[in-house]
Amino acid sequence: MSEDGFPTAEDGFDDTGSGTGSGIGSGTDSDADAGADAEALDALEEELRQTAAVLDPLPAGLLQLAMDAYALHDLDARIAELTFDSLVDAVPVRGVDDPPRMLTFQAGGLTVDVEVNGDGLLGQVLPPQPAHIEVLGGPGAVRPLSADGMGRFAGDTPPAGPFALRLRTGGEVIVTEWLRA
Amino acid sequence: MDRAEVGALVQSAVDGDAAAWKALVEGLSPLVWSVVRAHRLSDADGHEVYQTVWFRFAQHLGRIREPDKAGSWLASTARNECLKVIRGLTRLLPTDDPQVLDRVSEDRTPEQSLIDAEEQAAEAERIRLLWQELEELGDRCRQLLRVLMASPPPSYVEVSVALGIAVGSIGPLRQRCLRRLRARLDARGAA
Numbered sequence: 001m002s003e004d005g006f007p008t009a010e011d012g013f014d015d016t017g018s019g020t021g022s023g024i025g026s027g028t029d030s031d032a033d034a035g036a037d038a039e040a041l042d043a044l045e046e047e048l049r050q051t052a053a054v055l056d057p058l059p060a061g062l063l064q065l066a067m068d069a070y071a072l073h074d075l076d077a078r079i080a081e082l083t084f085d086s087l088v089d090a091v092p093v094r095g096v097d098d099p100p101r102m103l104t105f106q107a108g109g110l111t112v113d114v115e116v117n118g119d120g121l122l123g124q125v126l127p128p129q130p131a132h133i134e135v136l137g138g139p140g141a142v143r144p145l146s147a148d149g150m151g152r153f154a155g156d157t158p159p160a161g162p163f164a165l166r167l168r169t170g171g172e173v174i175v176t177e178w179l180r181a
Numbered sequence: 182m183d184r185a186e187v188g189a190l191v192q193s194a195v196d197g198d199a200a201a202w203k204a205l206v207e208g209l210s211p212l213v214w215s216v217v218r219a220h221r222l223s224d225a226d227g228h229e230v231y232q233t234v235w236f237r238f239a240q241h242l243g244r245i246r247e248p249d250k251a252g253s254w255l256a257s258t259a260r261n262e263c264l265k266v267i268r269g270l271t272r273l274l275p276t277d278d279p280q281v282l283d284r285v286s287e288d289r290t291p292e293q294s295l296i297d298a299e300e301q302a303a304e305a306e307r308i309r310l311l312w313q314e315l316e317e318l319g320d321r322c323r324q325l326l327r328v329l330m331a332s333p334p335p336s337y338v339e340v341s342v343a344l345g346i347a348v349g350s351i352g353p354l355r356q357r358c359l360r361r362l363r364a365r366l367d368a369r370g371a372a
Contacts, residue, residue, distance in 0.1 A: 041359040045329060048315065048362075051308045052330040058214040062228060066210055066235040070194070070202040073239045087265050138232065162233040164240070178236040180229045180262060 071139040077166070077173040080105035080112055085179075105165075105176040112165065112174075116181055120158050123165070125151030131169035135159055142166075182208040182333060188249030195243045206235070208333065209252055213259050215331035216343040219324040220263035230262040252336065256328075256343035314365045322358035329355060 084104035100117035111126040125131050128151040135143045147153035159181040167174045193201035217227045341348040
């Protein structure tokens with residue numbers, strides 16, 4: 001693997017047999033041969049496409065969920081963008097088997113810190129302020145969280161699968177970016 | 182999907198046209214699915230990534246800066262979410278379990294029900310063999326071909342963001358991988 005993760009021959013893009021690695025088997029191909037070869041490769045790709053449709057199709061239930069997701073389209077809510085995700089941004093701690101997932105979302109001057117662990121979910125709205133907070137689990141799946149006047153909130157069930165938080169505070173609705181817990 | 186068409190559908194969906202959203206999902210879901218499958222996640226993880234991508238797309242719908250590039254947005258988001266899953270599973274590598282193949286051939290093959298004529302049996306065998314050779318092609322080739330296999334076919338820009346490969350490299354790599362697959366099929370006497 002090269003620096004940027006780009007595949008090298010060792011990663012499986014190598015040709016078998018030809019040995020040159022040039023991608024063109026020999027220097028004697030005429031244009032006509034090259035054209036015929038390109039057509040044969042196109043046909044093979046198309047055959048693969050049909051194979052995938054038979055052996056690895058998109059499950060109908062998932063297609064329906066994506067259809068239903070239109071209900072999540074909410075022009076009135078502000079999006080709080082994910083600005084820190086321990087899965088990506090944190091240095092792994094040696095010896096900690098199952099570290100909690102730490103997330104930070106930001107919308108303008110408002111910050112939402114969230115910790116997700118095996119026991120549930122803890123969070124803090126900054127600057128501290130009262131907020132009404134719900135966990136969304138998909139189109140139509142809404143669960144309220146208990147929140148105090150200082151913007152601290154907690155839930156005793158960890159989100160399973162994709163989730164977002166919807167906050168109502170100071171007359172505004174803010175939704176965190178959808179994430180997989 | 183044609184980019185101008187995608188851009189127009191995104192705009193209509195933003196304006197409240199549910200049919201436009203449906204058309205977007207129908208046209209671009211196979212791409213998202215292919216990217217997820219190319220990364221070899223477990224079924225459960227893959228399904229969650231797929232949902233996350235579409236939920237986030239719905240959420241960002243009115244704010245996507247280049248609506249005609251929605252396909253690339255989806256492919257790129259799918260890739261990032263897949264990589265997060267893989268990072269989260271540092272101790273559990275993506276499956277190379279040969280039983281995955283068995284499961285595909287035993288539980289998931291709609292063609293099983295079709296095997297009542299010799300011709301169809303031969304076709305089913307060809308499909309099974311193609312899939313098996315694809316699985317054994319090496320990770321990078323398998324991944325590239327799995328994304329290219331989406332129907333409708335993705336653009337090279339979409340493939341590029343889905344896999345983090347430069348657009349200009351996709352054509353040559355595609356050729357090499359398809360030739361490699363063909364060579365394996367030839368060796369099995371199945372070309």
